[in-house]
Amino acid sequence: MTRHASVWEAGSDKKHATPSGKRTRRTAPPRARQANPDVVLVLIYVGAVAATARCWASLSSVVGAVDWLAWAGRLSGLLAGYACAILLALMARIPILDRGVGTDRLARWHATGGRWTITLSLAHMTFVIAAHSVESGLYAGTIHLLANGEGVWEATIGLVLLIGVAVVSARGIRRLMRYEIWHYLHFFTYIAVFAAFAHQLTGPDFADGGLGRLLWLTLYVGVAAALLWCRFLSPVRRALRHRLRITEIRWESPTVISVYLSGAYLNELGAEPGQFFRWRFLAPGMWWTANPYSLSAPVNPRYLRITVKAVGDHSRALTRLRPGTRVVAEGPYGALTAARRRSERVLLIGGGVGISPLRTLFETLPGKITLVYMARRDEDLVLRDELDAIAARRGATVLYTLDESRVVPLTGRALRVLVPGLAEHDVYICGPTGMTMAARNALRRAGVPSRRIHLECFDF
Numbered sequence: 001m002t003r004h005a006s007v008w009e010a011g012s013d014k015k016h017a018t019p020s021g022k023r024t025r026r027t028a029p030p031r032a033r034q035a036n037p038d039v040v041l042v043l044i045y046v047g048a049v050a051a052t053a054r055c056w057a058s059l060s061s062v063v064g065a066v067d068w069l070a071w072a073g074r075l076s077g078l079l080a081g082y083a084c085a086i087l088l089a090l091m092a093r094i095p096i097l098d099r100g101v102g103t104d105r106l107a108r109w110h111a112t113g114g115r116w117t118i119t120l121s122l123a124h125m126t127f128v129i130a131a132h133s134v135e136s137g138l139y140a141g142t143i144h145l146l147a148n149g150e151g152v153w154e155a156t157i158g159l160v161l162l163i164g165v166a167v168v169s170a171r172g173i174r175r176l177m178r179y180e181i182w183h184y185l186h187f188f189t190y191i192a193v194f195a196a197f198a199h200q201l202t203g204p205d206f207a208d209g210g211l212g213r214l215l216w217l218t219l220y221v222g223v224a225a226a227l228l229w230c231r232f233l234s235p236v237r238r239a240l241r242h243r244l245r246i247t248e249i250r251w252e253s254p255t256v257i258s259v260y261l262s263g264a265y266l267n268e269l270g271a272e273p274g275q276f277f278r279w280r281f282l283a284p285g286m287w288w289t290a291n292p293y294s295l296s297a298p299v300n301p302r303y304l305r306i307t308v309k310a311v312g313d314h315s316r317a318l319t320r321l322r323p324g325t326r327v328v329a330e331g332p333y334g335a336l337t338a339a340r341r342r343s344e345r346v347l348l349i350g351g352g353v354g355i356s357p358l359r360t361l362f363e364t365l366p367g368k369i370t371l372v373y374m375a376r377r378d379e380d381l382v383l384r385d386e387l388d389a390i391a392a393r394r395g396a397t398v399l400y401t402l403d404e405s406r407v408v409p410l411t412g413r414a415l416r417v418l419v420p421g422l423a424e425h426d427v428y429i430c431g432p433t434g435m436t437m438a439a440r441n442a443l444r445r446a447g448v449p450s451r452r453i454h455l456e457c458f459d460f
């Protein structure tokens with residue numbers, strides 16, 4: 001444990017040393033706009049009500065079994081179509097959403113939305129087939145629908161593709177395949193959604209044109225534009241502007257490296273401490289995959305830095321890259337930033353290489369700050385000199401704990417003893433999922449309200 005006494009002023013015009021010893025001025029990044037997660041959820045629900053308003057209004061004219069089945073089919077179809085658009089919007093990497101809600105929470109919402117979309121689509125299909133089968137029977141009703149329903153074939157193909165994507169996303173199956181294969185299979189979702197789109201426009205709510213159809217088209221065109229801009233055009237534009245290259249690779253431990261990158265107009269990247277980019281290294285065998293790594297040093301005009309643990313193919317390949325390799329960084333993403341802080345007192349809990357984003361927050365968050373850094377073995381505690389120097393400069397506390405020694409087991413009681421006034425702290429946690437969840441549960445037991453616990457897991 002290290003305790004230091006000097007006072008550090010956040011936001012002061014401090015100098016920052018590069019690996020090669022040159023000193024450079026650090027400037028505060030511009031604070032980006034971000035959406036409130038609760039407001040986003042409310043907007044999604046309000047949108048669902050608005051999308052189905054005409055359908056609800058027609059309820060009074062529903063008479064008899066066929067009408068009821070057709071009406072239920074209409075409602076579930078509308079909701080399924082709306083859910084498809086939301087599903088894509090959540091994954092469009094729209095900066096205001098990503099910074100406000102957080103990439104990992106958006107991914108969880110997306111997964112839940114996917115299950116709803118499939119359930120609603122299946123319900124829509126079932127109700128519509130049932131409505132057509134009441135008089136002529138199941139076989140004749142289904143054939144009639146397939147032969148005469150507008151866009152029914154395309155919608156059916158879309159649904160099959162969606163179910164396929166859902167199956168490969170099931171935890172047990174996903175674990176069997178490489179992340180990249182699973183990721184690229186997800187692109188079938190776009191085909192599925194746009195295949196079903198023509199069918200949606202033939203429904204009773206939109207077939208006659210009017211405002212409803214115009215709003216529906218606006219929703220889909222808006223989502224398509226956001227996807228095109230945020231996921232494809234903006235990263236290309238930024239790659240051309242910033243022209244990132246590796247300048248140095250430094251070993252921090254037997255399994256962890258820091259990669260230093262230089263480029264043009266780095267301050268324009270707008271990256272805040274705690275955020276991450278998806279990094280595409282333009283080297284043989286690596287250019288087709290973009291993996292997320294957090295910045296482990298605040299952005300400054302001379303360099304960016306990530307600190308990476310070699311765990312698999314991509315991260316191990318990084319250790320073999322050479323200075324000069326060109327890099328495309330998509331981002332910045334993530335909501336583990338100063339914007340989440342409500343209290344003057346902050347506790348940071350980092351596990352393993354989860355120290356990366358916390359290292360930048362430790363340096364830049366204002367207020368009274370304590371860092372608890374957990375690792376398996378002594379040699380896994382990386383960036384230790386920097387953490388000690390920051391602690392000394394700003395009079396902060398840093399505690400190193402090793403799993404083996406069980407110095408600080410993750411229990412509410414232990415954390416309360418360790419950090420006086422724990423319940424009044426904002427707590428930022430980053431690390432492997434198991435450790436992150438254990439820390440969150442311990443903090444809740446120790447009386448820290450959920451709204452003060454901010455976390456990022458290193459897997460989505």
Ligand SMILES: Cc1cc2nc3c(=O)[nH]c(=O)nc-3n(C[C@H](O)[C@H](O)[C@H](O)COP(=O)(O)OP(=O)(O)OC[C@H]3O[C@@H](n4cnc5c(N)ncnc54)[C@H](O)[C@@H]3O)c2cc1C
Nearest residue numbers: 179290291292293294307308309312313314315356458459
């Ligand atoms: C927001 C975020 C920030 C991260 N920051 C850091 C960091 O600063 N330092 C660090 O060492 N690690 C970080 N990681 C973890 C890092 O991304 C993975 O360890 C790395 O991508 C593994 O790739 P691999 O091919 O070496 O290993 P693999 O064995 O192929 O992958 C191991 C696991 O990493 C995840 N993963 C793999 N590829 C991707 C991808 N393209 N996108 C998302 N997840 C993927 C999957 O859950 C996979 O099961 C971060 C992860 C996330 C989600």
